Amino acid sequence: MSDLTIVSSSPHAHSGTSVQRIMLDVIVAMLPALAAAIYFFGWDAVRLVSACVLACVAAEAVARKWMGRDLGVYDLSAVITGMLLAFNLPPSLPTWMAVVGSVFAIVIAKQLFGGIGYNPFNPALAGRVMLLISFPVFMTSWSQWVIPAPIGIDAVTTATPLGLVKTAVLSGGALPFTFNSSTALQLFLGNQNGCIGEVSAAALLLGGLYLLWRRCISWHIPGAYLGTVAIFSGILWLLNPEQNLSPLFHVLAGGLMLGALFMATDMVTSPVTKRGMLVFGAGCGVLTMLIRKWGGYPEGVSFAIILMNAITPLINRATRPRVFGGVKSGKKTS
Amino acid sequence: MKFWKELVKGLWKENPIFRLVLGMCPALAVTTSVENSLGMGLAATFVLICSNAVTSLLRNLIPAKVRIPCFIVVIATFVTIVDMLMDGFAHELHKSLGIFIPLIVVNCIILGRAEAFASRHPLWLSIADGIGMGAGFTLGLVVLGATRELLGAGSITIWGHLKWTLVGYEPMILMILAPGGFIALGCLLGGMNHLQARAAKRRGTIFSPPAHLDCRSCTMCTFGK
Amino acid sequence: MKESIKLVVVLTIICTIAGALLAVVKDVTSESMQAAAQKEKNDAIKKVLPTCDNDPVADAIALDVNGIVWTFFVARDSNGFLGAAFESTSSKGYGGDIAIMVGVNANGTVQAVEVLSHKETPGLGAWISGEAFRSQFVGRSIADTSWAVAKDGGDIDQITAATISSRAVTEAVKAGLDIYTAHPKSFSHISAKGAPQ
Numbered sequence: 001m002s003d004l005t006i007v008s009s010s011p012h013a014h015s016g017t018s019v020q021r022i023m024l025d026v027i028v029a030m031l032p033a034l035a036a037a038i039y040f041f042g043w044d045a046v047r048l049v050s051a052c053v054l055a056c057v058a059a060e061a062v063a064r065k066w067m068g069r070d071l072g073v074y075d076l077s078a079v080i081t082g083m084l085l086a087f088n089l090p091p092s093l094p095t096w097m098a099v100v101g102s103v104f105a106i107v108i109a110k111q112l113f114g115g116i117g118y119n120p121f122n123p124a125l126a127g128r129v130m131l132l133i134s135f136p137v138f139m140t141s142w143s144q145w146v147i148p149a150p151i152g153i154d155a156v157t158t159a160t161p162l163g164l165v166k167t168a169v170l171s172g173g174a175l176p177f178t179f180n181s182s183t184a185l186q187l188f189l190g191n192q193n194g195c196i197g198e199v200s201a202a203a204l205l206l207g208g209l210y211l212l213w214r215r216c217i218s219w220h221i222p223g224a225y226l227g228t229v230a231i232f233s234g235i236l237w238l239l240n241p242e243q244n245l246s247p248l249f250h251v252l253a254g255g256l257m258l259g260a261l262f263m264a265t266d267m268v269t270s271p272v273t274k275r276g277m278l279v280f281g282a283g284c285g286v287l288t289m290l291i292r293k294w295g296g297y298p299e300g301v302s303f304a305i306i307l308m309n310a311i312t313p314l315i316n317r318a319t320r321p322r323v324f325g326g327v328k329s330g331k332k333t334s
Numbered sequence: 335m336k337f338w339k340e341l342v343k344g345l346w347k348e349n350p351i352f353r354l355v356l357g358m359c360p361a362l363a364v365t366t367s368v369e370n371s372l373g374m375g376l377a378a379t380f381v382l383i384c385s386n387a388v389t390s391l392l393r394n395l396i397p398a399k400v401r402i403p404c405f406i407v408v409i410a411t412f413v414t415i416v417d418m419l420m421d422g423f424a425h426e427l428h429k430s431l432g433i434f435i436p437l438i439v440v441n442c443i444i445l446g447r448a449e450a451f452a453s454r455h456p457l458w459l460s461i462a463d464g465i466g467m468g469a470g471f472t473l474g475l476v477v478l479g480a481t482r483e484l485l486g487a488g489s490i491t492i493w494g495h496l497k498w499t500l501v502g503y504e505p506m507i508l509m510i511l512a513p514g515g516f517i518a519l520g521c522l523l524g525g526m527n528h529l530q531a532r533a534a535k536r537r538g539t540i541f542s543p544p545a546h547l548d549c550r551s552c553t554m555c556t557f558g559k
Numbered sequence: 560m561k562e563s564i565k566l567v568v569v570l571t572i573i574c575t576i577a578g579a580l581l582a583v584v585k586d587v588t589s590e591s592m593q594a595a596a597q598k599e600k601n602d603a604i605k606k607v608l609p610t611c612d613n614d615p616v617a618d619a620i621a622l623d624v625n626g627i628v629w630t631f632f633v634a635r636d637s638n639g640f641l642g643a644a645f646e647s648t649s650s651k652g653y654g655g656d657i658a659i660m661v662g663v664n665a666n667g668t669v670q671a672v673e674v675l676s677h678k679e680t681p682g683l684g685a686w687i688s689g690e691a692f693r694s695q696f697v698g699r700s701i702a703d704t705s706w707a708v709a710k711d712g713g714d715i716d717q718i719t720a721a722t723i724s725s726r727a728v729t730e731a732v733k734a735g736l737d738i739y740t741a742h743p744k745s746f747s748h749i750s751a752k753g754a755p756q
Contacts, residue, residue, distance in 0.1 A: 097504075100506075108517065112520075130508055133507060133508045133511065133513075134505075134506035134507050134508040134509070135504060135506070135507070136507065136719060136720035137719045137720065138504075167710055167711075296722070296723065392573070395569060396569060396573075397562070397565055397566050397569060399562075399566055400566045400569065400570050403570060404569070404570060404573050407570075407573050407574055407577050408573070408577070410577075411577040411580055411581060414581055414584075415580070415581065415584045418584055418585060418588045418589075418592065419584070419588055421588065421592045421595070422587075422588035422589075422590075422591035422592040422595060423588075423591060423595075425595040425596070425599060429676065507683060507720070510680075511680065
């Protein structure tokens with residue numbers, strides 16, 4: 001049957017966007033961070049990214065086949081889930097754990113809820129959190145990665161900057177390193193220990209700007225997220241500079257940049273209205289800082305986003321725009 | 335034979351956990367190990383048999399209007415008896431089950447069987463129902479507990495004697511935490527539906543799950559369709 | 560009216576019978592309930608103070624420190640004072656209170672640690688009752704040890720992913736050991752078994 005004979009209802013003008021095109025844009029946006037990951041962590045980055053992507057695509061195909069749906073791997077969303085999950089893993093993680101996380105992310109967190117568009121939680125984050133809770137030893141042991149002088153207290157360290165801060169603060173000691181402009185530059189470029197895709201803020205920002213330019217994401221969620229973290233940590237810093245690092249550190253360190261630009265902005269699991277996005281971003285920011293400052297874990301980005309994912313439907317309800325011509329809610333007469 | 339039928343229905347056809355989906359609080363909370371599951375299941379079975387028997391005996395004496403308070407008093411009495419007996423004679427088990435023993439009172443299965451079965455059937459059938467349902471409940475808990483302990487701790491230990499270990503396996507701690515309970519229960523429920531759907535297909539009939547587990551209104555998968 | 564009287568009568572009878580039944584069972588079990596709890600405690604004391612040949616519970620000493628009464632179960636044999644066991648509780652566990660029994664030598668070093676009760680997460684914090692964690696307290700005293708988990712810069716290796724539980728146990732051991740070490744006079748008069756006190 002020719003396409004010309006298909007009759008469908010309006011709208012007939014198509015913007016040209018499709019799930020596949022958006023996903024392709026996201027993949028392109030992740031390439032700088034992937035390059036940075038390979039530059040800093042070498043073979044381990046290649047190993048983890050390929051394992052996660054292959055496992056995600058295979059899990060998606062098998063799960064959909066088994067559930068009697070069409071294969072649907074051509075929308076590339078599984079590739080993104082795999083890449084994001086790999087970005088959230090420490091370089092020394094055994095390959096089989098990465099595969100377990102990928103299968104969990106795709107089968108349990110995505111396909112069992114109905115597949116793309118129906119999952120309440122970001123699948124990559126669900127996979128990461130599952131791995132973090134299941135295998136805490138492996139997920140928090142960092143490779144013997146040589147940290148360059150500005151941050152390093154030793155030539156070789158086995159903790160992330162956030163981890164060092166947490167340990168120091170918990171034991172009541174002073175901050176483990178001073179944070180100045182050269183340290184900030186190291187963090188910005190990615191000369192720090194951490195998960196393979198989160199270390200280089202510069203590469204992530206490059207990708208984020210590309211997504212903004214391609215209109216795959218709007219500024220609201222990342223803006224509100226980063227802004228809230230900056231304000232929250234700024235207040236703490238002003239109150240007690242002995243125990244808290246500057247807002248710049250909190251914005252550049254850990255998985256915040258990756259979370260704010262690539263994971264909190266996931267279309268399926270974040271609110272649809274602009275106001276809702278601001279609330280969502282601010283909520284993520286507050287939760288992240290609460291966990292970083294007072295929680296048991298040094299980093300709180302993944303938990304913060306997962307928790308905000310859970311209340312996304314409520315945010316959507318609360319920020320539903322007024323129907324054009326309708327009366328303000330609360331003034332309803334009937 | 336009727337007695338036999340009431341006895342075995344709880345094991346598979348009307349399994350309290352996987353078919354009736356009752357008693358989810360203990361099913362999720364205490365199944366972190368086989369040992370706890372077994373203890374909880376046996377304690378609940380004891381209460382179930384006793385309360386079924388007493389309810390059945392009193393079924394013509396209890397006025398319909400106060401039947402629920404009466405059932406609850408009967409159940410609570412037996413639960414407290416189990417609690418005290420366990421504390422006295424199985425102290426270790428009592429310690430590890432902790433708060434969940436008193437909570438047997440509010441376990442839906444026990445009140446549910448008293449209300450739905452024992453209050454309208456003679457003594458011997460009610461006892462059979464109690465034994466069958468209790469065994470089914472215990473079986474469900476043990477299956478769930480074994481799954482979670484094996485995956486979450488990497489080994490199964492029962493009272494320190496029997497010990498199976500998965501060699502070379504890195505335990506997934508998630509499985510013995512609360513989310514693992516939900517995930518394991520969901521997967522087992524799904525698997526059970528799948529098995530029954532397949533068996534129905536082979537027989538040439540259509541599998542219809544219990545109302546609250548019905549997939550017919552859902553378009554997520556084609557199990558049983 | 561007649562019906563409601565029937566309701567009251569039936570419910571009252573059932574409750575009375577239930578109450579009577581419970582009283583009987585309570586009577587039967589209370590003795591072994593207490594015995595079980597006591598036996599548990601005695602077993603723990605015996606485990607942490609293995610060599611004594613007196614009855615540590617009978618020879619217990621109570622110390623009142625800042626309004627909190629610490630009971631030290633004293634171990635003696637024919638050569639004199641051997642050490643003491645004490646029960647210590649930390650409310651800083653992950654799932655609630657953690658109660659431990661600690662045995663100390665006469666010279667103030669830890670002889671053994673037993674976990675009496677805890678509500679920690681199985682598979683994580685529950686490993687505080689494991690031999691590997693408990694045994695690292697053995698041989699330590701207040702003076703030669705930094706009483707904190709390694710993550711906080713101390714000498715005690717915490718259980719991976721269960722720092723909170725490990726910290727709570729460490730604090731509980733230290734709390735009792737502090738009291739014991741700070742009050743040597745309370746124990747110095749203890750003589751050999753059989754000798755008058």
